[in-house]
Amino acid sequence: MSYISNILFAILLIVGVGFFTRNIKRLIRNIKLGRDIDRSDRSSERWKNMISIALGQSKMVSRPVAGILHIIVYVGFIIINIEVLEIIIDGLFGTHRAFSFAGGLYSFLIGSFEILAFLVLVSVIIFWIRRMILKIPRFWNKEMTTWPKNDALNILYFEMVLMSLFLIMNAADFSLQQLGADHYVNAGSFPISSYISNWLPQNEGTLIFIERAAWWVHIIGIFIFLNYLYYSKHLHILLAFPNTYYANLEPQGKFNNLQSVTDEVKMMLDPSADPYAAPAESDIEVTPEKFGASDITDLSWVQLMNAYTCTECGRCTSVCPANQTGKELSPRAIMMKTRDRAEEVGRLIDKDGLENFKEKPDGKSLLDTISNEEIWACTSCNACVTECPVNIDPLSIIVDLRRYLVMEQSSAPQELNMMMTNIENNGAPWQYNQMDRLNWKDE
Numbered sequence: 333m334s335y336i337s338n339i340l341f342a343i344l345l346i347v348g349v350g351f352f353t354r355n356i357k358r359l360i361r362n363i364k365l366g367r368d369i370d371r372s373d374r375s376s377e378r379w380k381n382m383i384s385i386a387l388g389q390s391k392m393v394s395r396p397v398a399g400i401l402h403i404i405v406y407v408g409f410i411i412i413n414i415e416v417l418e419i420i421i422d423g424l425f426g427t428h429r430a431f432s433f434a435g436g437l438y439s440f441l442i443g444s445f446e447i448l449a450f451l452v453l454v455s456v457i458i459f460w461i462r463r464m465i466l467k468i469p470r471f472w473n474k475e476m477t478t479w480p481k482n483d484a485l486n487i488l489y490f491e492m493v494l495m496s497l498f499l500i501m502n503a504a505d506f507s508l509q510q511l512g513a514d515h516y517v518n519a520g521s522f523p524i525s526s527y528i529s530n531w532l533p534q535n536e537g538t539l540i541f542i543e544r545a546a547w548w549v550h551i552i553g554i555f556i557f558l559n560y561l562y563y564s565k566h567l568h569i570l571l572a573f574p575n576t577y578y579a580n581l582e583p584q585g586k587f588n589n590l591q592s593v594t595d596e597v598k599m600m601l602d603p604s605a606d607p608y609a610a611p612a613e614s615d616i617e618v619t620p621e622k623f624g625a626s627d628i629t630d631l632s633w634v635q636l637m638n639a640y641t642c643t644e645c646g647r648c649t650s651v652c653p654a655n656q657t658g659k660e661l662s663p664r665a666i667m668m669k670t671r672d673r674a675e676e677v678g679r680l681i682d683k684d685g686l687e688n689f690k691e692k693p694d695g696k697s698l699l700d701t702i703s704n705e706e707i708w709a710c711t712s713c714n715a716c717v718t719e720c721p722v723n724i725d726p727l728s729i730i731v732d733l734r735r736y737l738v739m740e741q742s743s744a745p746q747e748l749n750m751m752m753t754n755i756e757n758n759g760a761p762w763q764y765n766q767m768d769r770l771n772w773k774d775e
């Protein structure tokens with residue numbers, strides 16, 4: 333009988349890890365749909381960013397209540413999952429509390445896990461209250477409909493259930509240890525679950541049933557959670573690390589000029605240049621096939637990783653001046669729509685293959701879901717980039733979409749088109765003659 337449970341556990345492990353690996357491969361493939369960009373420079377600065385922002389959660393505490401609660405959930409969740417290693421060994425080999433040989437250290441660890449599990453439970457309940465009772469506005473923006481809203485709640489419920497099962501499992505175990513039940517070695521310290529054990533029936537058979545049921549549901553829940561990650565905003569617990577490592581290190585506000593356009597402008601401003609000269613071989617190579625971005629394949633892999641990393645926290649939207657003044661734009665929605673489109677393309681590739689998609693794209697684009705109104709509402713203030721706790725850059729996507737609209741579609745708003753025409757013709761944004769453009773200085 334015990335072999336059957338070991339075999340069942342091994343099957344569960346293989347299926348759980350197998351699906352997770354498949355999802356990770358799919359994630360990497362989708363991110364690689366983006367164009368190449370070199371972020372291999374300044375590695376020490378990148379490591380520092382990753383350690384301080386992703387591991388140290390330094391940007392989270394700019395909003396102390398949510399920040400501290402998030403740190404508790406994050407640290408608690410990661411550390412408690414160390415116990416998963418013991419669960420896996422016990423599940424595969426039929427042992428019970430395989431690490432109990434560590435004696436005092438084991439007791440210390442189990443005791444710490446329990447306190448953390450309790451703190452996680454309390455924090456998650458406070459998160460739920462903030463979201464569902466206090467109704468903090470950024471959780472109720474119009475993009476937070478159906479799935480995004482349910483996803484956030486699912487995660488909170490998942491964590492509540494997993495932490496409760498962990499404590500119930502320990503409570504039953506504690507009682508069984510007190511009763512001297514076979515197989516239940518006397519190990520661990522139970523500062524929280526020893527109180528819960530008072531509420532359980534003190535009958536050996538029932539306690540074993542409760543302990544085993546909690547153990548199995550807990551581990552099955554962990555495997556489900558592991559595989560849920562890919563479909564959820566919770567993917568940030570993995571992607572926050574590479575995302576902060578590969579984030580843009582240039583000063584905010586510095587745009588990545590297109591080399592071919594810069595060269596063209598320089599040539600126009602150079603009185604000695606021959607406008608009819610054939611372009612140099614090297615210039616032909618740097619001229620891109622397409623200016624800006626209309627779909628995810630025009631964005632860089634870092635921008636796509638940004639989209640998959642977005643936690644949908646809405647901090648960016650809550651500081652966005654365009655959003656605050658009632659415009660359509662929400663930087664969070666830009667990231668969500670980019671991820672949705674990457675997923676849509678990914679599903680097509682799953683179905684028909686990458687080559688087929690390249691030869692016969694579906695004819696859709698990011699611009700089907702991100703409107704011109706959103707794109708042109710941005711003031712390029714960078715507030716969203718500054719505020720994002722995982723260094724996501726929604727502005728870079730907006731700029732690339734604008735670049736496409738201006739340079740490929742000539743479809744900028746009329747005021748901008750007039751300004752650009754004036755710059756081209758008059759060397760200034762105003763409708764003055766070239767000769768008069770510096771008159772203002774004499775006023």
Ligand code: SF4
Nearest residue numbers: 652710711713714716
């Ligand atoms: S850069 Fe654009 S999207 Fe970001 S906060 Fe400023 S106005 Fe909003």
Ligand code: SF4
Nearest residue numbers: 642643645646648720
């Ligand atoms: S882009 Fe950053 S700040 Fe905005 S919702 Fe996503 S994680 Fe939050």
